[in-house]
Amino acid sequence: xxxxxxxxxxxRARVEYDAFLKSCPTNQLLDRISDKWVSLIVSALAPGPLRxxxxxxxxxxxxxKMLTQTLRSLERDGILTRAVTPSVPVRVDYTLTPLGxxxxxxLSAVKEWAETHIEQVHEARERHDAEAQAAGAxxxxxxxx
Amino acid sequence: xxxxxxxxxxxRARVEYDAFLKSCPTNQLLDRISDKWVSLIVSALAPGPLRxxxxxxxxxxxxxKMLTQTLRSLERDGILTRAVTPSVPVRVDYTLTPLGxxxxxxLSAVKEWAETHIEQVHEARERHDAEAQAAGAxxxxxxxx
Numbered sequence: 001x002x003x004x005x006x007x008x009x010x011x012r013a014r015v016e017y018d019a020f021l022k023s024c025p026t027n028q029l030l031d032r033i034s035d036k037w038v039s040l041i042v043s044a045l046a047p048g049p050l051r052x053x054x055x056x057x058x059x060x061x062x063x064x065k066m067l068t069q070t071l072r073s074l075e076r077d078g079i080l081t082r083a084v085t086p087s088v089p090v091r092v093d094y095t096l097t098p099l100g101x102x103x104x105x106x107l108s109a110v111k112e113w114a115e116t117h118i119e120q121v122h123e124a125r126e127r128h129d130a131e132a133q134a135a136g137a138x139x140x141x142x143x144x145x
Numbered sequence: 146x147x148x149x150x151x152x153x154x155x156x157r158a159r160v161e162y163d164a165f166l167k168s169c170p171t172n173q174l175l176d177r178i179s180d181k182w183v184s185l186i187v188s189a190l191a192p193g194p195l196r197x198x199x200x201x202x203x204x205x206x207x208x209x210k211m212l213t214q215t216l217r218s219l220e221r222d223g224i225l226t227r228a229v230t231p232s233v234p235v236r237v238d239y240t241l242t243p244l245g246x247x248x249x250x251x252l253s254a255v256k257e258w259a260e261t262h263i264e265q266v267h268e269a270r271e272r273h274d275a276e277a278q279a280a281g282a283x284x285x286x287x288x289x290x
Binding site for chain 1: 162164165168170171172174178180185189203204206222224247255256259263268270272
């Protein structure tokens with residue numbers, strides 16, 4: 001019965017939830033997953049499980065505090081599982097759940113978009129800054145007249 | 146010639162850029178687009194152009210300062226264009242560029258993921274918190290013995 005209720009709730013979800021609304025819980029969830037560290041952690045785990053130390057090495061620039069905090073939050077949200085092997089030293093493996101795997105396809109695509117479109121973004125910025133400078137020089141010349 | 150160079154640079158992009166590296170410019174771009182407001186603005190513009198006031202109404206909860214700031218940054222990045230019609234009052238329209246449109250497909254999918262999986266996330270949180278409480282109670286009982 002509990003499964004039916006959960007399935008029914010999920011079926012209704014498409015219609016009832018709207019992340020555009022601040023009061024909607026999906027707005028908070030979107031905020032949670034719209035995060036560079038979430039994106040990188042979930043993308044890193046897409047090919048398969050990794051240990052804490054491997055994640056730390058893959059995601060260069062993440063502080064241990066931020067990595068631990070984000071992993072705990074993703075574990076609570078059901079995106080990944082944490083398995084501790086009581087060896088010496090203790091071994092900790094992180095694995096995406098099916099829910100996390102479905103998210104990883106999307107976040108990996110966003111990461112790839114950044115990697116394949118960075119040049120176009122740089123060109124747009126250069127164009128924009130040159131135009132802004134030209135407009136500023138034009139305004140300056142107009143003021144002198 | 147300039148077009149060829151840009152195309153060649155883009156062809157290389159897939160191989161050379163890696164958002165996992167902090168020093169890579171794509172890491173900063175991923176940070177930029179991994180943002181709830183970017184996600185909501187780009188998703189809102191996916192069906193077609195909107196005026197400033199329409200965006201403000203669609204994205205409930207965004208402050209005018211945050212909306213203006215994010216729109217300016219997306220304009221500079223070549224994600225959208227801003228067109229001013231000198232009417233009374235002045236009319237300002239925002240339209241996704243082809244670059245922005247390619248991003249909007251991905252960010253709309255992430256927004257939809259949040260809307261369709263929020264129930265599963267809530268269930269995972271409830272399970273996690275119940276288990277943590279049970280573990281805490283177990284530890285408490287063990288201490289009493």
